[in-house]
Amino acid sequence: EVQLVESGGGLVQPGWSLRLSCAASGFTLDDYAMHWVRQAPGRGLEWVSSISWNGNSVAYADSVKGRFTISRDNAKNSLYLRMNSLAAEDTAFYYCAKDIASSSWRYFDHWGLGTLVTVSS
Amino acid sequence: ESVLTQSPGTLSLFPGERATLSCRASQSIRSNYLAWYQQKPGQAPRLLIYGASNRATGISDRFSGSGSGTDFTLTISRLEPEDFAVYYCQQYGSAPPITFGQGTRLEIE
Numbered sequence: 355e356v357q358l359v360e361s362g363g364g365l366v367q368p369g370w371s372l373r374l375s376c377a378a379s380g381f382t383l384d385d386y387a388m389h390w391v392r393q394a395p396g397r398g399l400e401w402v403s404s405i406s407w408n409g410n411s412v413a414y415a416d417s418v419k420g421r422f423t424i425s426r427d428n429a430k431n432s433l434y435l436r437m438n439s440l441a442a443e444d445t446a447f448y449y450c451a452k453d454i455a456s457s458s459w460r461y462f463d464h465w466g467l468g469t470l471v472t473v474s475s
Numbered sequence: 476e477s478v479l480t481q482s483p484g485t486l487s488l489f490p491g492e493r494a495t496l497s498c499r500a501s502q503s504i505r506s507n508y509l510a511w512y513q514q515k516p517g518q519a520p521r522l523l524i525y526g527a528s529n530r531a532t533g534i535s536d537r538f539s540g541s542g543s544g545t546d547f548t549l550t551i552s553r554l555e556p557e558d559f560a561v562y563y564c565q566q567y568g569s570a571p572p573i574t575f576g577q578g579t580r581l582e583i584e
Contacts, residue, residue, distance in 0.1 A: 389573070399512075399520065399563055401573040413571035449519055459570040461510035463531065465519035 363469030376450030384428035387453035392446035481576035498564035505568035
Protein backbone atom coordinates (compact mmCIF):
# COMPACT_ATOMS: atom_id res chain seq x y z
CA GLU A 355 0.00 0.00 0.00
CA VAL A 356 1.34 3.40 -0.99
CA GLN A 357 1.86 5.71 1.98
CA LEU A 358 3.12 9.28 2.12
CA VAL A 359 3.69 10.80 5.55
CA GLU A 360 4.63 14.46 5.88
CA SER A 361 6.38 15.95 8.89
CA GLY A 362 8.19 19.10 9.94
CA GLY A 363 5.34 21.58 10.05
CA GLY A 364 4.75 23.92 12.94
CA LEU A 365 4.43 27.51 14.11
CA VAL A 366 7.22 29.84 12.99
CA GLN A 367 7.74 33.57 12.90
CA PRO A 368 7.88 35.59 9.68
CA GLY A 369 11.31 35.38 8.09
CA TRP A 370 12.16 32.06 9.65
CA SER A 371 12.98 28.82 7.83
CA LEU A 372 11.51 25.34 7.99
CA ARG A 373 12.20 22.00 6.33
CA LEU A 374 9.37 19.64 5.53
CA SER A 375 9.90 15.92 4.97
CA CYS A 376 7.78 13.28 3.30
CA ALA A 377 8.42 9.61 4.03
CA ALA A 378 7.34 7.34 1.20
CA SER A 379 6.58 3.65 1.43
CA GLY A 380 4.78 0.94 -0.53
CA PHE A 381 6.35 1.85 -3.86
CA THR A 382 9.75 2.49 -5.43
CA LEU A 383 10.29 6.21 -4.92
CA ASP A 384 12.88 6.60 -7.67
CA ASP A 385 10.37 5.48 -10.31
CA TYR A 386 8.29 8.62 -9.90
CA ALA A 387 8.31 12.39 -9.93
CA MET A 388 7.06 13.95 -6.71
CA HIS A 389 5.36 17.19 -5.77
CA TRP A 390 4.40 19.53 -2.97
CA VAL A 391 0.94 21.06 -3.02
CA ARG A 392 -0.38 23.42 -0.37
CA GLN A 393 -3.78 24.53 0.84
CA ALA A 394 -4.37 27.55 3.03
CA PRO A 395 -7.07 26.89 5.65
CA GLY A 396 -10.47 27.06 4.00
CA ARG A 397 -8.97 27.73 0.57
CA GLY A 398 -8.21 25.81 -2.61
CA LEU A 399 -5.25 23.76 -3.76
CA GLU A 400 -2.05 25.45 -4.92
CA TRP A 401 0.82 23.63 -6.60
CA VAL A 402 4.15 24.54 -4.95
CA SER A 403 6.98 22.50 -6.45
CA SER A 404 7.90 19.39 -8.42
CA ILE A 405 10.97 17.19 -8.80
CA SER A 406 11.79 14.48 -11.31
CA TRP A 407 12.68 10.94 -10.27
CA ASN A 408 16.41 11.65 -10.12
CA GLY A 409 16.24 15.25 -8.95
CA ASN A 410 17.69 16.61 -12.17
CA SER A 411 14.57 18.57 -13.05
CA VAL A 412 12.72 20.81 -10.62
CA ALA A 413 10.02 23.44 -10.92
CA TYR A 414 8.50 26.02 -8.59
CA ALA A 415 5.45 28.21 -8.40
CA ASP A 416 6.27 31.88 -8.86
CA SER A 417 5.01 32.53 -5.32
CA VAL A 418 7.84 30.46 -3.80
CA LYS A 419 10.61 30.68 -6.39
CA GLY A 420 13.89 31.74 -4.83
CA ARG A 421 12.67 30.95 -1.30
CA PHE A 422 11.78 27.24 -1.41
CA THR A 423 13.98 24.32 -2.48
CA ILE A 424 12.69 20.85 -3.26
CA SER A 425 14.97 17.83 -2.98
CA ARG A 426 14.82 14.09 -2.58
CA ASP A 427 16.87 11.20 -1.23
CA ASN A 428 15.70 8.05 -2.97
CA ALA A 429 17.94 5.88 -0.82
CA LYS A 430 16.06 7.16 2.23
CA ASN A 431 12.66 7.06 0.49
CA SER A 432 12.21 10.71 1.31
CA LEU A 433 11.13 13.99 -0.26
CA TYR A 434 11.96 17.38 1.23
CA LEU A 435 10.95 21.01 0.99
CA ARG A 436 13.25 23.65 2.42
CA MET A 437 11.32 26.87 3.02
CA ASN A 438 13.17 30.12 3.68
CA SER A 439 11.95 33.66 4.36
CA LEU A 440 8.55 32.42 5.37
CA ALA A 441 5.66 34.89 5.29
CA ALA A 442 2.09 34.85 6.57
CA GLU A 443 0.83 33.93 3.10
CA ASP A 444 2.79 30.67 3.29
CA THR A 445 0.50 29.48 6.08
CA ALA A 446 -1.11 26.29 4.78
CA PHE A 447 -1.34 22.56 4.91
CA TYR A 448 1.49 21.17 2.80
CA TYR A 449 0.80 17.91 0.99
CA CYS A 450 3.31 15.56 -0.53
CA ALA A 451 1.93 13.98 -3.71
CA LYS A 452 3.12 11.19 -5.99
CA ASP A 453 3.05 11.60 -9.77
CA ILE A 454 2.19 8.79 -12.12
CA ALA A 455 5.21 9.62 -14.29
CA SER A 456 8.94 9.74 -13.63
CA SER A 457 10.24 12.78 -15.48
CA SER A 458 7.27 14.84 -16.57
CA TRP A 459 4.62 16.56 -14.51
CA ARG A 460 1.30 14.80 -14.76
CA TYR A 461 -1.30 14.19 -12.07
CA PHE A 462 -1.25 12.90 -8.52
CA ASP A 463 -2.46 9.42 -7.75
CA HIS A 464 -1.52 9.40 -4.08
CA TRP A 465 -1.37 12.14 -1.46
CA GLY A 466 -0.16 12.35 2.10
CA LEU A 467 -2.35 13.66 4.91
CA GLY A 468 -0.45 16.94 5.03
CA THR A 469 1.49 18.92 7.60
CA LEU A 470 0.40 22.35 8.80
CA VAL A 471 2.77 25.30 8.56
CA THR A 472 1.69 28.42 10.41
CA VAL A 473 3.65 31.64 9.98
CA SER A 474 2.76 34.19 12.61
CA SER A 475 4.42 36.53 15.04
CA GLU B 476 -0.12 29.73 -17.61
CA SER B 477 -3.46 28.01 -18.05
CA VAL B 478 -6.04 29.43 -15.64
CA LEU B 479 -8.85 27.06 -14.72
CA THR B 480 -12.27 28.42 -13.75
CA GLN B 481 -14.74 26.07 -12.10
CA SER B 482 -18.47 26.62 -11.96
CA PRO B 483 -20.64 26.78 -10.08
CA GLY B 484 -18.85 27.74 -6.88
CA THR B 485 -21.41 25.83 -4.86
CA LEU B 486 -23.92 23.25 -6.08
CA SER B 487 -26.81 22.19 -3.85
CA LEU B 488 -28.52 18.93 -4.79
CA PHE B 489 -30.44 16.06 -3.23
CA PRO B 490 -29.10 12.53 -2.95
CA GLY B 491 -30.09 10.59 -6.03
CA GLU B 492 -29.83 13.61 -8.31
CA ARG B 493 -27.26 14.14 -11.06
CA ALA B 494 -24.43 16.63 -10.57
CA THR B 495 -22.71 18.44 -13.41
CA LEU B 496 -19.52 20.37 -12.59
CA SER B 497 -17.71 22.55 -15.09
CA CYS B 498 -14.04 23.42 -15.54
CA ARG B 499 -13.07 25.97 -18.18
CA ALA B 500 -9.48 26.66 -19.18
CA SER B 501 -8.08 29.99 -20.38
CA GLN B 502 -6.25 28.16 -23.17
CA SER B 503 -6.67 24.82 -24.85
CA ILE B 504 -5.32 21.95 -22.74
CA ARG B 505 -2.88 19.81 -24.67
CA SER B 506 -3.94 16.19 -25.13
CA ASN B 507 -6.86 16.76 -22.75
CA TYR B 508 -4.44 16.54 -19.85
CA LEU B 509 -7.01 17.33 -17.18
CA ALA B 510 -7.66 15.59 -13.88
CA TRP B 511 -10.40 15.80 -11.28
CA TYR B 512 -10.05 15.34 -7.52
CA GLN B 513 -12.48 14.99 -4.65
CA GLN B 514 -11.68 16.39 -1.22
CA LYS B 515 -13.66 15.81 1.95
CA PRO B 516 -13.20 17.88 5.13
CA GLY B 517 -10.01 17.03 6.96
CA GLN B 518 -8.83 14.71 4.21
CA ALA B 519 -6.33 14.85 1.40
CA PRO B 520 -7.61 15.10 -2.18
CA ARG B 521 -8.41 11.86 -3.99
CA LEU B 522 -7.86 11.33 -7.70
CA LEU B 523 -11.09 10.63 -9.59
CA ILE B 524 -10.43 11.23 -13.28
CA TYR B 525 -7.34 11.69 -15.44
CA GLY B 526 -6.93 12.41 -19.11
CA ALA B 527 -10.31 14.17 -18.95
CA SER B 528 -12.32 10.94 -19.08
CA ASN B 529 -10.43 8.04 -17.51
CA ARG B 530 -11.56 6.86 -14.09
CA ALA B 531 -8.82 6.25 -11.55
CA THR B 532 -8.47 2.87 -9.88
CA GLY B 533 -11.32 2.07 -7.54
CA ILE B 534 -13.52 5.00 -8.57
CA SER B 535 -17.24 4.29 -8.94
CA ASP B 536 -18.69 4.35 -12.45
CA ARG B 537 -21.13 6.97 -11.18
CA PHE B 538 -18.27 9.40 -11.82
CA SER B 539 -17.55 10.33 -15.42
CA GLY B 540 -15.47 12.99 -17.10
CA SER B 541 -15.84 14.53 -20.52
CA GLY B 542 -14.73 17.46 -22.61
CA SER B 543 -11.83 18.66 -24.67
CA GLY B 544 -9.95 21.81 -25.56
CA THR B 545 -11.02 24.39 -22.99
CA ASP B 546 -14.28 22.96 -21.64
CA PHE B 547 -14.46 19.97 -19.34
CA THR B 548 -17.20 18.41 -17.23
CA LEU B 549 -17.35 16.07 -14.26
CA THR B 550 -20.68 14.30 -13.96
CA ILE B 551 -21.83 12.37 -10.92
CA SER B 552 -24.94 10.35 -11.57
CA ARG B 553 -27.24 9.34 -8.72
CA LEU B 554 -25.56 11.24 -5.89
CA GLU B 555 -24.76 9.25 -2.78
CA PRO B 556 -24.31 10.89 0.66
CA GLU B 557 -20.54 10.28 0.50
CA ASP B 558 -20.26 12.28 -2.75
CA PHE B 559 -20.88 15.61 -1.05
CA ALA B 560 -17.45 17.22 -0.99
CA VAL B 561 -15.30 19.78 -2.80
CA TYR B 562 -14.14 18.97 -6.33
CA TYR B 563 -11.08 20.38 -8.07
CA CYS B 564 -9.89 20.18 -11.66
CA GLN B 565 -6.17 20.28 -12.47
CA GLN B 566 -4.38 20.70 -15.78
CA TYR B 567 -1.04 19.16 -16.64
CA GLY B 568 -0.92 19.88 -20.34
CA SER B 569 1.22 22.96 -19.98
CA ALA B 570 3.19 22.27 -16.84
CA PRO B 571 4.97 23.84 -15.19
CA PRO B 572 3.10 25.40 -13.69
CA ILE B 573 0.55 22.80 -12.72
CA THR B 574 -2.69 24.65 -12.05
CA PHE B 575 -5.88 23.88 -10.18
CA GLY B 576 -9.33 25.32 -10.46
CA GLN B 577 -10.68 27.10 -7.40
CA GLY B 578 -13.04 24.24 -6.58
CA THR B 579 -16.76 23.49 -6.61
CA ARG B 580 -18.45 22.69 -3.31
CA LEU B 581 -21.16 20.06 -3.71
CA GLU B 582 -23.56 20.26 -0.78
CA ILE B 583 -26.71 18.48 0.25
CA GLU B 584 -29.86 20.47 -0.51
